Amino acid sequence: MSEEIFDEYEEYEEGPSKTQIKREMQALQDMGKKILGLSADQQKQLPLSDDMYAAIDEYRRIRSHEAQRRHLQYVGKVMRREDVDAISEKLALFDTTSxxxxxxxxxxxxxxxxxxxxxxxxxxxxxxxxxxxxxxxxxxxxxxxxxxxxxxxxxxxxxxxxxxxxxxxxx
The missing domain is CATH 1.10.60.30 (PSPTO4464-like domains)
Structure with missing residues (x-):
């Protein structure tokens, strides 16, 4: 009987954990926050999609702190479809400590x-x-x-x- 329980447990262990997924999403959101902190000229140098540029423009218009926080979550969601490796390489060139x-x-x-x-x-x-x-x-x-x-x-x-x-x- 203990082997049956172990076999069922192995079936659920295939994908990344919920905690790992949350960490990855937080990392994308943090990268989005870095992008939002750049100047417009620096943002234009990044390989971003039109959706990301639209999200950046929308963030600039928002004045409410809470609305900015929610929109930052949306930016993190848009970041899932971006080429994160290419963006992080360019971001490293803007970071004077890198x-x-x-x-x-x-x-x-x-x-x-x-x-x-x-x-x-x-x-x-x-x-x-x-x-x-x-x-x-x-x-x-x-x-x-x-x-x-x-x-x-x-x-x-x-x-x-x-x-x-x-x-x-x-x-």
Whole structure:
């Protein structure tokens, strides 16, 4: 008789537990909350569906705290249909404490330093990687940065190059 009870118990043990499902739903809701906390420009960079953008717009219109809490649950429900992995990768680039952000930041610093040091050679490599970049304005900034560096002036043009690189790499 004890084997029959054990066999029945195994049938119910197949899927995730109710607690695990609740944790996953809470994680999606938390991710939705992070998305709602981003600026509109950052939200546009995320791979979100039209339903999610509509939910974000609706959340912005709501003023009541309780209504916002309920709508946040709806956002969590919409998140179930989103590509969570792609969104979390992009979100990591916005989080200044994440490893992904730091790697991207160091990559841009490296590009800036190479552009100032090597000039057109590094610019050609950058253009091969990012052909949509504005070669003319980058070349002008590089020359200005090199001139500032040779005259021991503050690196204003180098900062502009870095900002331009952030635009090119969508950060």
């Amino acid at each position: 490893d992904a952000y730091n790697r991207q930041f160091h990559k841009l610093e490296h590009w800036r330093d190479r552009l100032v040091a090597e000039g057109d050679k590094a610019l050609n490599e950058l253009m091969a990687e990012k052909p949509d970049a504005d070669r003319q304005s980058l070349r002008q900034l590089i020359r200005t940065a090199q001139k500032e560096q040779s005259q021991n002036k503050p690196p204003a043009a180098a900062r502009k190059i870095f900002r331009k690189l952030r635009e090119i790499y969508d950060l």
